[in-house]
Amino acid sequence: MEKYNPSQIEPKWRKLWAETKLYQTDIKAAKNPYYNLWMFPYPSGARMHVGHAYASTGADIHGRFMRMNGREVFQPMGFDAFGIHGENYAIKVGRHPKELMDELCDRYRDEQFKRMGHGYDWSHEVRTYDADYYKWTQWIFLKLYKYGLAERKKASVNWCPSCKTVLADEQVLCGSCERCEAIVESKELKQWFFKITKYADHLLDNLQVINWPQKIKVMQINWIGRSEGAKINFPIFNSQFSNKKEFIEVFTTRPDTLFGATFFVLAPESEWVDKLTTNDRKREVGNYVRRAKSLTMQQRAQQKEKTGVFTGSYVVNPVSGEEIPVYVADYVLFEYGGGAVMGVPAHDQRDHEFARSFDLPVVEVISSDSSVSDQISQEVYAGEGTLINSGQFNGMNSVEARKKIMTMLEEKGCGKEDVQYKLRDWCISRQRYWGAPIPIIYCEKCGEVSVPEGELPVLLPDTEDWRPTGTEESPLAAIEGFVNTTCHQCGGSAKRETDVCDTFLDSAWYYYAYPAYAGQRIIANRERITTNKISLPVDEMEDYPFQPDILKKWLPVDMYVGGAEHAVLHLMYTRFLTMAFQDLGIIGFDEPFERFFAHGLITKDGAKMSKSKGNIVNPDEYIEKYGADAFRTYLMFLGPYGAGGDFTDSGLNGMVRFLRRVCEVVCGDVKAESLSKERLRLMHRTVKKVTEDVRDFSFNTAIAALMEWVKKSQKSEENRSVEDNTFSREEAEVMLKLLAPFAPHITEELWQLLNGSDVKQFTKHRSVHFQDWPVYDPAFIKAKEVTMVVQVNGKLRGKVEVLSGIDEGRAREYALQNESVRKFMQNKKVKRVIYVPDKLINFVV
């Protein structure tokens, strides 16, 4: 091949691959299945981003590698195009979401993803806004509803004033909306929730058995936020209540500090506030609560000074018997631990700040066991230590005291062990248009009724008034033909739920749909569910989208590649859903992804890419100019795939140079028929290195090894003597196979040239992508002669070539033949010799 011409060969091969259905997997017949999945993208801009190209390329390389290692790889693709991200973009450009998403998905697929040369099986493409898809999203909602995992309840929820909808906790980042960065407000609204909290421990425990990056596991652990402690009852001491034995419950992780509780604080939203406020303090407390409720959570957290007001009431410390004042303060969260806190100012930073503001007594009850200087440096000691000022528990270690105090409380019936979680239920209602309608109706007589499964999907009505209203109601609420319906139970008039599902529900189950999806629809299955773990008996026959044989063959997903930013969003929701599916008896496993790999992010010229900086990398331009192979390989060469890298335009030239050199080296006239030991060693070493690196997602070093191989063999003895730059046939085949996952087009072209194949007779078996991955022979890797490093006092003083495996005495002899070494050894006495066979000898003098 004279010239490296990607613009000619790349489209040619993509066309042939499509025509021969090279990447279509036989879902039913596959014997050695491997489900390789990449987080499907959501179109939220005119074109695909370079981040999509980067992430998808790494996943594709993994899939190709597994295929060449004998697995039947299923690598589907689709679009997460239902939901707020796409809708926000539609609002921005003033287009109807349906029309826009059809256009964008087609463009992303046909003009962009297909040009990357990925081995996707597009015959199973999924789009989450297809009625055939969201029918099953609604079906999932109904299943969870039926078994008590979905419920409508009034709660304090996050409201994004810009997106005009509520959001789940996970979709609020540092007090701002995940999508538009507006500051989130809190509102008391009746919304639909999925009970993910029921699975808190299951989600936590399973982290120990899945092969996921530690980073993601830690984020999930922190998000679930399991705390072990106690619930303690504080009796109310107040003239208004003197006759009743009422008490307030608080949660604490430190019951050992109970003797140090000198005050009591309620969250402004707590129902106790009204009950406990004495008449003379009603006005002041009312004002404070009103003000607190008007602040966003972020504003509350950013206040420098702790604020609050006295309610006029007292509660009794259950161990010391002291009456302690009850305050209302906005530093106490209503959603956590019952919205009340016992104030221990000596051992909690926040309580200490509050006590200082209100001149409340500080009683030290834990004495630090560490040195005096440590104690002085810390105002508030939150660590473990010895109990003081704590009655019969004095002198006891705080860890032990914790248990003893809990036992005592339990015996007295005023407390018990308890576990609290930071995790809250998943709010899935959205007051938006572009989502799956929640399949529930409200009947005047029967109340809340689910839509019968046979009536699914509840179609999203077409309308021109689809923009968010800001009235706490979805635009669907204004469409009478949609809202008004009849109750299928009593036949009376009823109204539909008008909110739609969170888009994270759409994406929480898409990988179940891929294998079941063919010809744009899910092939449903009629099955009797029998293994239901949730107590309700299930005896009906019903349609469901999971065909047992396909499920068993393809799921769980073998490898999932995606961004770490979804750690507590998609990755948490989808684990929850899988666990729920198992408990519902519709699948037989509880983790969706056996392995997950989090890719890094790319920067441009050292800076984060952003429109304002004008440093956006548009993949199309680079593919056009350099070809997909060079672009792919370059992206993977930037840095470790898990860490990302920095994109510079000039770097691509180097990759084109490399691919051109590969063409030269593979297609020149073959001169070296039998390879020297050195050349063989080089080849086997490269196979080993590339195999291990690709297996470990170390794509950058795998490419470096291939480059090194080309460079070194060009300079080897054979080539120098014949003044030629070619590989032997064996080397050429191995090179093409090793490079094939990175540069699929050019390797296919060269493979066909090498084998003199006729393009018209191209089949799977003739494709380089269906060849067996090369194996290396360790016997060839081992060198007869090795370079031994000679050190004197740990400093490099010389190198000698020695036979591999010589003993220390011989090594010593060789080493001392080196002049430079002798110079440093002169007039010195050898105290010690350290010998590392085949590597190094060090004389200590």
Next chain:
RNA sequence: GCGGGUGUGGCGGAAUUGGCAGACGCGCAGGAUUCAGAAUCCUGUGACCGCGAGGUCAUGUGGGUUCAACUCCCACCAUCCGCACCA
């Protein structure tokens, strides 16, 4: 504040897990080719001293362990990410 990560030439990054620091690539410099440029090829490229052979210093900073430290330990600094009044 808490949790996790990272820190190596002009730049992106290597280093078989304690054993030759800087693989590979970009960039740069010199040379070949060319009327000239582009492209391509060859050579060089951490810093400092030296004409040279060679030497000294170098992996964020300071200490330590070791014959030997980018790698292990302690302290600190910088930076990125996540969480953030979770009792």
